[in-house]
Amino acid sequence: MSDAAMDPLPNPPPPVVKTEQAEKNNNPSSSNHITLRVKDQNQNEVYFRIKKSAPLKMLMDGYCVKNRVEFNTFAFLFDGKNLRSDQTPEEAGLEDNDEIDVFDHQLGGCIVG
Secondary structure, three states: OHHHHHHEEEOOOOOOOOHHHHHHOOHHHHHHHHEEEEEEEOOOEEEEEOOOOOHHHHHHHHHHHHHHHHHHHEEEEOOOOOOOOOOOOOOOOOOOOOOEEEEEEEOOOOOOO
């Protein structure tokens, strides 16, 4: 056997203990993103993680692609107010884990009499 095989192993480094605050400081992007829940009329939910400064169009497009529907066939609402595709979550007042409701656009509305 060689002498190198007989050398003791070096001391392992001490364990690193991270506090919640230290993790936030090391991962600044965690505070730049929020998770939003998109719920349709059938109570189906889809979760999206998006930057607070990103346009909601990214979320809306993602929802439409996932559900294989056209963008202009749905209305996205938060607290009963229509969300615009050019708004950001910050501008719309959305916070982490908020729910966005999705409704089919209603056609018609004419009273036949």
